[in-house]
Amino acid sequence: MSLLQIKNLSVEFGSEKNPFRAVEGLDLSVDQGEIVGIVGESGSGKSVTMMAMMGLLEGQGRIVADELTFDGKNLLTISARERRKIVGKDIAMIFQDPMTSLNPSYTVGYQIMEVLKVHQGLRGAELRARALELMELVEIPAAKTRLEAYPHQLSGGMSQRVMIAVALACNPKLLIADEPTTALDVTIQAQIMDLLVNLQKERNMALLMITHDLAVIAEVAHRVAVMYAGQVAEEGSVPQLFRHPVHPYTQALLSSIPEHSKGARRLVTLPGIVPGQYDRPSGCLLSPRCPYAQERCRNERPGITAHEHGAVRCFYPLFEKKEAP
Amino acid sequence: MFFFILRRLGVLIPTFFGITLITFSLIRMIPGDPIEVMMGERSLDPALHAAAMKRLGLDQPLYIQYFDYIGNLFQGNLGASLKTQQSVWSEFTTLFPATLELALCALVFATVCGLLAGVVAAIKRGSIFDHGVMGISLTGFSMPIFWWGLILIMLFSVQLGWTPVSGRLDLAFDVQPQTGFMLIDAWRAEMADPEYNAGAFKDAVMHLILPAIVLGTIPLAVIARMTRSSMLEVLREDYVRTARAKGLSPARVIFIHTLRNALIPVLTVIGLQVGTLMGGAVLTETIFSWPGIGKWLIDAIGRRDYPVVQNGILIVATLVILTNFIVDILYGIANPRIRHAK
Numbered sequence: 001m002s003l004l005q006i007k008n009l010s011v012e013f014g015s016e017k018n019p020f021r022a023v024e025g026l027d028l029s030v031d032q033g034e035i036v037g038i039v040g041e042s043g044s045g046k047s048v049t050m051m052a053m054m055g056l057l058e059g060q061g062r063i064v065a066d067e068l069t070f071d072g073k074n075l076l077t078i079s080a081r082e083r084r085k086i087v088g089k090d091i092a093m094i095f096q097d098p099m100t101s102l103n104p105s106y107t108v109g110y111q112i113m114e115v116l117k118v119h120q121g122l123r124g125a126e127l128r129a130r131a132l133e134l135m136e137l138v139e140i141p142a143a144k145t146r147l148e149a150y151p152h153q154l155s156g157g158m159s160q161r162v163m164i165a166v167a168l169a170c171n172p173k174l175l176i177a178d179e180p181t182t183a184l185d186v187t188i189q190a191q192i193m194d195l196l197v198n199l200q201k202e203r204n205m206a207l208l209m210i211t212h213d214l215a216v217i218a219e220v221a222h223r224v225a226v227m228y229a230g231q232v233a234e235e236g237s238v239p240q241l242f243r244h245p246v247h248p249y250t251q252a253l254l255s256s257i258p259e260h261s262k263g264a265r266r267l268v269t270l271p272g273i274v275p276g277q278y279d280r281p282s283g284c285l286l287s288p289r290c291p292y293a294q295e296r297c298r299n300e301r302p303g304i305t306a307h308e309h310g311a312v313r314c315f316y317p318l319f320e321k322k323e324a325p
Numbered sequence: 326m327f328f329f330i331l332r333r334l335g336v337l338i339p340t341f342f343g344i345t346l347i348t349f350s351l352i353r354m355i356p357g358d359p360i361e362v363m364m365g366e367r368s369l370d371p372a373l374h375a376a377a378m379k380r381l382g383l384d385q386p387l388y389i390q391y392f393d394y395i396g397n398l399f400q401g402n403l404g405a406s407l408k409t410q411q412s413v414w415s416e417f418t419t420l421f422p423a424t425l426e427l428a429l430c431a432l433v434f435a436t437v438c439g440l441l442a443g444v445v446a447a448i449k450r451g452s453i454f455d456h457g458v459m460g461i462s463l464t465g466f467s468m469p470i471f472w473w474g475l476i477l478i479m480l481f482s483v484q485l486g487w488t489p490v491s492g493r494l495d496l497a498f499d500v501q502p503q504t505g506f507m508l509i510d511a512w513r514a515e516m517a518d519p520e521y522n523a524g525a526f527k528d529a530v531m532h533l534i535l536p537a538i539v540l541g542t543i544p545l546a547v548i549a550r551m552t553r554s555s556m557l558e559v560l561r562e563d564y565v566r567t568a569r570a571k572g573l574s575p576a577r578v579i580f581i582h583t584l585r586n587a588l589i590p591v592l593t594v595i596g597l598q599v600g601t602l603m604g605g606a607v608l609t610e611t612i613f614s615w616p617g618i619g620k621w622l623i624d625a626i627g628r629r630d631y632p633v634v635q636n637g638i639l640i641v642a643t644l645v646i647l648t649n650f651i652v653d654i655l656y657g658i659a660n661p662r663i664r665h666a667k
Contacts, residue, residue, distance in 0.1 A: 104661070163567070
């Protein structure tokens with residue numbers, strides 16, 4: 001059984017009459033010890049999915065799903081109190097901008113110890129020792145003095161390490177990293193990624209990596225889900241999906257990596273933007289931007305269908321490589 | 326921290342000169358002079374008037390009078406009231422506890438209710454409670470103090486008879502002023518002579534309630550609105566999301582992670598309200614016949630009692646400045662980013 005199982009998840013915002021579906025019919029499963037990547041453009045619903053699962057939408061979004069279970073517990077029906085026992089303990093999350101994700105009014109030590117106090121009931125010297133241990137685990141130099149530091153005294157990379165320490169405090173089974181390196185310098189990005197991957201291996205926890213950096217996914221993830229406009233467009237194992245993308249969107253995404261257009265005069269791009277609340281097409285959500293779109297694509301919404309190596313949401317998946325017309 | 330304090334102190338010096346200049350000139354711009362007001366202008370013999378003015382040094386050119394005033398200030402001499410011949414300082418210290426008691430109670434009332442209303446309004450944003458609180462606080466903020474005071478007296482004192490109309494304590498009690506704070510003095514008197522002074526403390530509280538509410542209304546409105554908007558801003562911060570992602574209880578998220586940061590601007594506003602309280606005390610004390618600094622200053626202006634007006638206002642202004650100064654330091658404690666800026 002999967003550690004995290006999501007089936008047909010939808011998240012709606014706005015009024016009942018005129019809702020905006022940020023996530024629509026999303027299926028996703030994560031096994032223990034697995035690294036799953038979620039990629040997609042801005043506004044494709046990657047973060048909202050995770051926020052919905054963790055109960056961080058604070059009643060702003062309406063969440064509907066056939067199944068939303070973590071470690072055998074149904075996240076749809078448990079009370080807020082029960083959920084708080086899981087969130088921060090068994091499921092932990094780190095965010096995009098570490099500099100603003102730490103509370104400026106409290107020391108780093110306080111913010112690490114807080115989780116330990118709330119979830120594990122540690123006190124006194126034991127609490128301090130464990131916090132120090134975590135700081136050393138995430139390779140923060142001079143950990144002892146840094147316990148008393150305030151977030152504004154740390155660099156972005158250090159702050160993200162602190163966030164990771166907070167997340168790992170209670171040995172989570174699943175760590176969700178929401179674009180953990182986007183706000184960092186390139187050199188620091190590599191360090192943080194290495195740290196995350198090493199910790200994942202060491203502890204055999206599941207890691208859900210949300211990013212729009214395909215290179216990161218190609219390097220670290222086992223499986224990947226490509227999201228577009230709140231739906232999973234394609235899902236599969238990393239080598240397979242990168243070698244033979246079958247969804248037109250995945251193909252476009254991969255060919256827009258600068259390294260792939262060496263020699264070409266212009267960077268390949270997919271024209272248009274992700275549809276918003278008011279310009280959602282009635283057919284396939286990609287149809288206005290898809291070079292292969294046909295009449296059926298403009299009128300009907302494709303469902304997600306499994307194939308040999310994964311799953312794809314397209315009427316005409318590109319099993320043989322075609323050149324864009 | 327030391328240099329932080331020193332730098333703030335340096336800014337105060339020009340402020341003090343500004344205050345002396347303004348009070349000195351304003352009180353002299355009001356027509357009439359102390360002698361005229363005392364004697365009545367019709368029956369006053371010009372020769373006597375001139376002699377009295379000379380005796381008080383008021384016949385000198387204005388700039389000489391000003392320099393005399395400043396010179397005295399530098400020697401720590403605040404002068405004496407023209408009417409009572411008592412030193413301004415001793416009159417001030419006698420009356421100040423009454424104002425302080427009133428202002429403190431008003432501030433506590435405003436802060437407690439304002440913070441609570443602001444926090445709840447922010448959490449229940451867009452609800453009836455939110456709109457209600459914001460509507461009422463806008464009304465409270467726009468209400469003239471003297472009118473609001475009279476309305477409350479009409480309703481609670483005259484119609485319902487729940488509270489006394491004016492003063493600090495019923496005449497029936499035998500309470501010796503020891504601390505100057507009526508709540509404390511009445512309590513001690515009641516303890517000392519439980520039979521004769523039975524109910525003195527309760528009577529002091531009843532006298533205090535209405536003026537404290539009237540004086541605290543504007544600060545309450547300001548604090549509630551400021552708390553609400555500050556809370557709403559902080560609730561959107563990434564670190565509040567982090568706090569929730571840590572699985573902390575809603576109470577912890579609100580009070581430890583949100584309110585602590587939201588308090589920073591509110592603290593400044595509370596500090597600024599001390600000025601409003603002093604200004605409001607003048608009106609409130611007049612309406613409720615509260616024997617404090619406000620009433621003292623109003624009477625002194627009426628008598629053209631130059632030393633009392635000049636130095637009384639200077640003392641009050643100094644207190645307001647000092648409070649804001651303390652707030653600045655508290656601000657540094659609440660916000661580590663400011664404390665560390667060298």
